[in-house]
Amino acid sequence: xxxxxxxxxxxxxxxxxxxxxxxxxxxxRVHRSVLRRAVAVGAAVATTSTASAVSKAAALVxxxxxxxxxxxxVSVVAGVAFLVLRAGSVPQGPPRPDPATPAHSxxxxxxxAPSPIPPTDATPVPPAPAQEPAPAALAPPLSGATPPxxxxxxxxxxxxxxxxxxxxxAAAAVPSAxxxxxxxxxxxxxxxxxxxxSAPAATTLAPGPRTAPAAADLAGDLDRLRQVHxxxxxxxxxxxxxxxxREGKGLEAGPLAEEAQGGRIxxxxxxxxxxxxxxATARFVATWPASPLALRLRGGxxxxxxxxxxxxx
Amino acid sequence: xxPIETPMASYPLGVETRxxxxxxxxxxxxxxxxxxxxxxxxxxxxxxxFDSVYHSYAPFVWRNARRLGVSHGAVEDVMQEVFLVVYRxxxxxxxxxxxxxxxxxxxxxxxxxxxxxxxxxxxxxxxxGAGQNAPPSPEPDTLIxxxxxxxxxxxxxxxxxxxxxxxxxxxxxxxxxxxxxxELEELSAPEIAQALQVNVNTVSWxxxxxxxxxxxxxxxxxxxxxxxxx
Numbered sequence: 001x002x003x004x005x006x007x008x009x010x011x012x013x014x015x016x017x018x019x020x021x022x023x024x025x026x027x028x029r030v031h032r033s034v035l036r037r038a039v040a041v042g043a044a045v046a047t048t049s050t051a052s053a054v055s056k057a058a059a060l061v062x063x064x065x066x067x068x069x070x071x072x073x074v075s076v077v078a079g080v081a082f083l084v085l086r087a088g089s090v091p092q093g094p095p096r097p098d099p100a101t102p103a104h105s106x107x108x109x110x111x112x113a114p115s116p117i118p119p120t121d122a123t124p125v126p127p128a129p130a131q132e133p134a135p136a137a138l139a140p141p142l143s144g145a146t147p148p149x150x151x152x153x154x155x156x157x158x159x160x161x162x163x164x165x166x167x168x169x170a171a172a173a174v175p176s177a178x179x180x181x182x183x184x185x186x187x188x189x190x191x192x193x194x195x196x197x198s199a200p201a202a203t204t205l206a207p208g209p210r211t212a213p214a215a216a217d218l219a220g221d222l223d224r225l226r227q228v229h230x231x232x233x234x235x236x237x238x239x240x241x242x243x244x245x246r247e248g249k250g251l252e253a254g255p256l257a258e259e260a261q262g263g264r265i266x267x268x269x270x271x272x273x274x275x276x277x278x279x280a281t282a283r284f285v286a287t288w289p290a291s292p293l294a295l296r297l298r299g300g301x302x303x304x305x306x307x308x309x310x311x312x313x
Numbered sequence: 314x315x316p317i318e319t320p321m322a323s324y325p326l327g328v329e330t331r332x333x334x335x336x337x338x339x340x341x342x343x344x345x346x347x348x349x350x351x352x353x354x355x356x357x358x359x360x361x362x363f364d365s366v367y368h369s370y371a372p373f374v375w376r377n378a379r380r381l382g383v384s385h386g387a388v389e390d391v392m393q394e395v396f397l398v399v400y401r402x403x404x405x406x407x408x409x410x411x412x413x414x415x416x417x418x419x420x421x422x423x424x425x426x427x428x429x430x431x432x433x434x435x436x437x438x439x440x441x442g443a444g445q446n447a448p449p450s451p452e453p454d455t456l457i458x459x460x461x462x463x464x465x466x467x468x469x470x471x472x473x474x475x476x477x478x479x480x481x482x483x484x485x486x487x488x489x490x491x492x493x494x495x496e497l498e499e500l501s502a503p504e505i506a507q508a509l510q511v512n513v514n515t516v517s518w519x520x521x522x523x524x525x526x527x528x529x530x531x532x533x534x535x536x537x538x539x540x541x542x543x
Contacts, residue, residue: 004496005528007535011477012496018471022375030389031367034396 029293040222221256228263237270258284262293269301277301361407361418363400370422371396373498377423380493381430382482387437394429395422419500423508427490434486480530488523495520496527 004012224243231240244251244264251260261284268277281297288294371392378391399422406421481489487509494500494508502520506513 004524008528008531014473015477018474022372027371030392033393038400
């Protein structure tokens with residue numbers, strides 16, 4: 001096919017052989033960041049979503065195996081899973097027929113923009129202002145013909161033996177989860193051609209009373225984390241550290257604890273407080289030994305600095 | 314990070330016409346077989362999940378971002394932008410895929426990647442221009458190269474890779490894009506046309522000039538090498 005000069009072709013072929021492939025830690029890191037930012041957009045508009053469910057779901061899914069086997073990633077997927085942004089009825093994503101994997105899945109339906117459709121429940125949901133400017137601004141300038149929001153469906157594939165477990169745990173987690181709708185996919189059927197919106201309604205649970213503050217917590221945590229990272233990127237390590245000190249209790253005890261701790265270690269490194277950084281790293285690695293961030297932290301401040309910026313933004 | 318403007322409405326949509334998971338020499342052998350199976354959509358329109366797309370095509374986006382001139386320190390940011398768009402637009406892609414059967418997932422991703430990379434470059438230029446009088450800020454990205462190379466960077470020191478990237482970086486942007494998609498990724502002319510939102514004739518013409526430019530630069534380097542070896 002190529003009409004390239006043989007010398008030029010040889011260079012391309014040699015370079016293709018020598019090119020580095022995507023390192024697995026970067027793969028996991030970017031995946032996690034994308035989901036986190038997607039969640040951030042969701043959290044900003046989730047006035048009635050359930051964050052107690054988010055943390056529970058994170059704990060739940062973290063205990064289950066996933067194709068990626070990284071607890072951090074799984075937690076985020078779980079967070080996404082349970083952020084359902086409209087009270088009451090939530091459409092279920094169509095089952096994902098996958099002949100290669102007769103596994104069950106947890107289908108996660110997330111709205112990424114305020115929905116123009118009024119909630120079918122009695123609870124009216126005013127669209128919240130976007131609290132996350134960066135991801136919100138990334139929202140595509142949709143053309144007139146395009147609906148303003150579409151559910152994004154995540155399917156966390158689980159081996160059959162774990163699927164049963166997930167049903168149980170998910171069922172246990174949900175009652176306190178307010179209006180979260182957890183749709184456990186049935187085994188694959190032939191619904192492939194159904195458009196997302198025409199899928200049958202999900203298992204819908206009655207809205208619970210304690211949902212909005214929890215969602216606000218997550219949104220707030222994300223916001224604080226973003227501020228910390230912005231400070232770190234701007235070289236304002238003192239500010240990052242004082243933010244973490246001020247917000248530390250909430251942030252470092254919440255679902256974003258890993259990232260908050262990582263930010264703290266980065267700040268300590270930037271400030272040259274190497275002994276403190278080492279101590280914090282030891283605690284981090286002990287707490288989250290399988291974290292992708294732990295791999296980087298193990299290399300010490302130098303590795304951390306050499307590896308671009310902190311996580312999660 | 315400042316958001317990058319990415320016009321969405323014009324992204325071409327279509328179905329995958331070949332399986333990257335199998336034809337791709339860079340695909341990570343550690344990606345789970347489930348994902349590879351999900352990515353195999355050439356049998357017909359099958360539902361895609363964000364995760365399956367991510368894990369099948371992350372290496373594709375990564376290496377092409379590098380080839381298109383994104384620095385090692387910024388490539389993860391660019392990937393994030395690309396996959397945020399994918400996250401949002403995947404339902405559209407799936408819905409409209411049967412209507413535009415000529416496009417592939419790779420063409421669609423290339424379209425997104427190219428727009429993100431162009432925006433990234435514009436932003437970097439603006440930042441460079443604005444930052445001339447300001448004291449240098451300790452951006453983590455700028456710290457990277459002063460330290461010992463990561464294994465990845467060491468691998469990229471592969472001579473041929475270095476040479477290829479050096480030549481690509483000196484090429485005209487539009488010609489570099491078409492050369493990368495054609496000669497390195499072997500996308501078809503219609504796919505490239507969709508990715509670049511130009512017509513096929515423009516692709517053919519641009520590709521001819523791109524090959525010519527690339528060959529000339531390779532030959533020039535060879536001549537310089539030969540002279541210095543004497």
